[in-house]
Amino acid sequence: MDTAKSHQNWLLEMEAQSRSKQTSFINGISAKLRRPMVTEPPRHPYRGSPDFWNAYEWDEQERIDKFTENFQSVGGHVERLSSMDEVRSFIADKAKEMSAKYVIRQNQPELEALHLESELPEASISVWNTDPDQHWKARSAEADIGVVLVDHAAAYTSSMVVLSSKDKGRSVSLLPTVLIAIIPLDRLKTRMGEVMVHFDEGGRESLPAGIHFISGPSRSSDIENDLTIGVHGPGIVYAIIVG
């Protein structure tokens, strides 16, 4: 028996059920609202943030300062470096200081250019999704340090935004003990709305499977309100603003 095929059939069956159910489900809502089903896009006069907020903007230095202040206040670390050469030395020094044995990085050209392999000959450095036979989630889980270059950042909430792709695993920013995230200065905006606007404009088809706003180390206050850092995700997070 071909289980994959029978599973596909089952999914198709479920979808047929779902589509017929959708009609009664949504009709029920329209009936409760006491009007025919709305099929035209309704006018949405209050879409998004208030105008005063959309006009709010910090200059570059303010963005750096506020990002730093906010990120540190939630237990993260911020470095302000001027070039990728400095980034290379910083990562190498940190890795040595923490005796990192396993490092995993996203498969991004900017990270490739750091040549971490030659800086850290004694560590095992793997590059996300470069070998189809490798179990990449496990490689990330065992890693001491994950290195990513972020896609966007917003200073007001000290958020770094990472988008998933073939070359950018969600696991790399999540499973290692330490996360080192590089923010090119020109990607650091004031508000998260400046990032979200890309997702609205690009539309559904432009979106990756995973969009993650990371605003500090993993934390919990679930035990007696006592703050614990590093509950499931990385407990040590370096944000490096470069440029």
Add this chain to the structure above:
Amino acid sequence: MSHAPGHSGGATVKARAELALNNEFLRKAVKFTTERLKNGKLKAMEDHGNWEEWRERGRQIRLHTIAHLDYYLNQFVDNARANGVHVHFADTAQDAVTISLAIAERKSAKSVVKSKSMVSEELHLNQALESIGVEAIETDLGEYIIQLAGEAPSHIIIPAIHKNRYQIADLLSEDAGEKLEADTKVLAGYVRRRLRAKFLEADIGMTGCNFAIAETGSMVLFENEGNARMVTTLPKTQITLMGMERIIPSWADLEVMATLLPRSATGQKLTMYMSGITGPRRSEDADGPDEMHIIIVDNGRSLQLGDPEFQELLNCIRCGACLNACPVYRHIGGHAYGGTYSGPIGAVLTPSLQKNIAEWDDIANASSLCGACYEACPVKIPLHEMLVYLRRRKVEAGHGNKVEGAGMMGFGALLSKSGRFKTVLKLGKLGQKFVARNGEIRLKVGPLKGWNTYRVTPSLPKKSFREQWGTMDAEIREGLKEMAPEMKQRMEQIVKDRTKGGGNGHGHS
């Protein structure tokens, strides 16, 4: 075995609250935590500024979406399907359970790792999964703890608010099979290691859904620990349980919700993680689920649609700010409410979702109608008014309490003439001379018995609030309603006794 949080025990809110009130630790912990969260929220509101404008914007977005829920839900479903998501509809909790179990069976799942989901609590899904031999593991630190204890969450944001670290150490030590020190770091470290293995081996990841974006078919999760990311990144199959009202139109609207939700919940500018998941992994991706299901759940929500008194309940973004603001919640804790949702939102939502107002009616009385919940609500749901509607419906349905009804009628008569109200106040002031000591009334008989068992009634001030301001506060009304008619009688009796030469009249203690 975990107990199902529900009304089935037959106990009333009062009985459950008595249990809660007698638990000194719970009272302190709840008070401390809610204070902390409430103050955090106040500070975050002030830091951010223009809070009223943000609140109003949040309210407008929610009102608009719910008013066009059929359109936006259809749009969300179409887009989610286009993203490769398998969408299912569940009218009832049972339907949602059936679909979840069918998926688990198809996948021959041995274990399901779950991140926090209030909908899943509504469904009692863990018990259902266990009944077909699937291990269900809550992975939020607090949820993991209370799951080990076999209990239900007592706070929407901090579920294990009622446990101290020694109790937690005992639970986790039993789980670990070795003695763990009652140190937060040690305990959290154990859970991290333990659950890491569970995340990596689980067949299914299950999440709730904070918001669903109609225009792109994305579902959004807010969290601090990273477990929701684990659950949506590692297992091969993902199931998301989504209340049908979780919709917002766009990412632009998400910015407003992301501004309101974390600040209102914990006082944070943003939770450490906010994730937008748009479909299963793309074929070339090396992580994320192969297969993603979203189950859209009604389970009583549509009962509020088209009901002018309760439709705004669907605007709720589940932040818990009303719990932290509520003087009653702060005193009795979440378990006393007996349902999935506690605090002011639970007091209204539970009976509304269940449609059995009669059975749940007493929960609506667990409120002082002071309006703090409305003030705290980031989308301005008039919860205090809804509590009054509920009480009214209960009475209309013939489930009123006769004595209370009589009191209410008397109270109504009282209020209808301000002169009479003034007289009663004066009378109260006269009467309390016999029972008040140092500005407190500790009398545990007559109309004050219920109230004074756990607290002390302050004596009426020399100059009443009403005399000072010419207006009435809802809490004062509530208090007077309880005292007025019988109190008056008592007082008259005491005065009569006294004229007979009955000594100093201080025979009560």
